[in-house]
Amino acid sequence: MELKPNQVRLMMLQVADAIIVAEPMLSQADRDLGDGDHGLGMKRGMEAVKAQLEPMEPASVEQVFVATGTAMMTSMGGASGALFGTVYRAGGKAVTGREVLDAEGLALFLQAALEGVMKRGGAKPGDKTMIDALAPAADKAKEVSGQPLVEALTAVAAAAEAGKEASKAMIAQFGRAKTLGEACIGFPDAGALSVTIMLQTMLAFVKA
Numbered sequence: 170m171e172l173k174p175n176q177v178r179l180m181m182l183q184v185a186d187a188i189i190v191a192e193p194m195l196s197q198a199d200r201d202l203g204d205g206d207h208g209l210g211m212k213r214g215m216e217a218v219k220a221q222l223e224p225m226e227p228a229s230v231e232q233v234f235v236a237t238g239t240a241m242m243t244s245m246g247g248a249s250g251a252l253f254g255t256v257y258r259a260g261g262k263a264v265t266g267r268e269v270l271d272a273e274g275l276a277l278f279l280q281a282a283l284e285g286v287m288k289r290g291g292a293k294p295g296d297k298t299m300i301d302a303l304a305p306a307a308d309k310a311k312e313v314s315g316q317p318l319v320e321a322l323t324a325v326a327a328a329a330e331a332g333k334e335a336s337k338a339m340i341a342q343f344g345r346a347k348t349l350g351e352a353c354i355g356f357p358d359a360g361a362l363s364v365t366i367m368l369q370t371m372l373a374f375v376k377a
């Protein structure tokens with residue numbers, strides 16, 4: 170199973186709706202560790218994504234992802250707008266020329282997204298950021314890139330979820346959470362939660 174550009178567009182519209190619905194949960198997660206604005210920032214980003222994707226007749230998979238990233242980057246502002254924008258823009262560029270999204274494309278997307286975020290934000294695995302969901306997801310995607318997309322996404326979404334759970338035990342090295350020191354233990358990173366919801370929603374789309 171593989172997704173044509175228009176199916177990728179529909180999948181990303183579903184991701185946008187899932188993040189909008191999760192706004193209270195994402196806001197609470199960022200309230201526990203940060204300044205509490207992550208849910209509203211993501212919601213604003215996803216409304217901009219919907220405005221771009223709803224009328225689009227995409228010619229490529231890349232176009233859908235790059236438009237998603239650009240909409241997030243320009244509407245959210247701040248560090249996480251640039252970082253989530255990078256996830257989709259760098260990930261999208263990594264699937265240039267591919268007619269469909271399959272497990273191999275997913276692996277290329279996630280690897281480039283991870284590298285882009287690490288380069289842009291300077292964080293690494295273990296710093297209690299979105300990277301703690303993204304890195305295990307990208308590693309798993311590489312491992313299962315020969316499998317059908319639904320199986321690959323099942324494994325990748327589970328890896329992101331496990332990474333998000335593991336972020337609870339980490340001490341933050343970035344953002345406002347850094348000032349909390351050991352007090353941030355027990356709470357998952359908000360950005361890692363967003364990454365997990367996105368991948369779980371992609372899985373739900375390909376399963377449906």
Ligand code: ADP
Binds near residue numbers: 206250290298300
């Ligand atoms: P802000 O921190 O500007 O209020 P958000 O609340 O929207 O922005 O996003 C916070 C999330 O951004 C964190 O939970 C973390 O996942 C992610 N983040 C912050 N800084 C970095 C970084 N340098 N690298 C990767 N992710 C980061």
Ligand code: MG
Binds near residue numbers: 207
């Ligand atoms: Mg915040």
Ligand code: MG
Binds near residue numbers: 204206247
């Ligand atoms: Mg903020």
